[in-house]
Amino acid sequence: MRCNHIREQWDELWEGEATAEVRQHLTQCAACARHYRDLRLVRSGLHLWKREEAPEPSLGFAERLVRQLGEMSKAPSVADFFESVGRRFVYAGLVLTFLALLALALPPTGPVRGLTAADIQISAQEASLAYSDPMEETNWQETPDLAPVEESAPAVPNEVK
Secondary structure, three states: OOHHHHHHOHHHHHHOOOOHHHHHHHHHOHHHHHHHHHHHHHHHHHHHHHHOOOOOOOOOHHHHHHHHHHHHHHOOOHHHHHHHHHHHHHHHHHHHHHHHHHHHHOOOOOOOOOOOHHHHOOOHHHHHHHOOOOOOOOOOOOOOOOOOOOOOOOOOOOOOO
């Protein structure tokens, strides 16, 4: 007999005695024998517990119980918790929506928004004018005319044939 077959019969062993096959298996298998012993101990403990009488309640037990139940009803419930959390989500959603609309309504530049990178860019010619060397160590020649000079192509005389 296998352990799986014995484990399927634990309910039957709970109510009555083990059969000859089960007893033979229990002598050969230590794990099943330990489990059967624990099963019998639990069963006998429950029978002993069943025989004991329930204790009588003390004086004023019912009044104390009713008072405690009344105090429990005044305690915050789970529904109150979810209601307050839900309110916070609604308020946070309103604030985020307002900020998004405000960001769309404001002009791209102004006192609220700073200058963009396109506003800050200056041309290379303006940058060379803005550069000043306090030690006068560069060999750059400053020219009054900073516009690029276009060289004209040499004039080619038209040959008449």
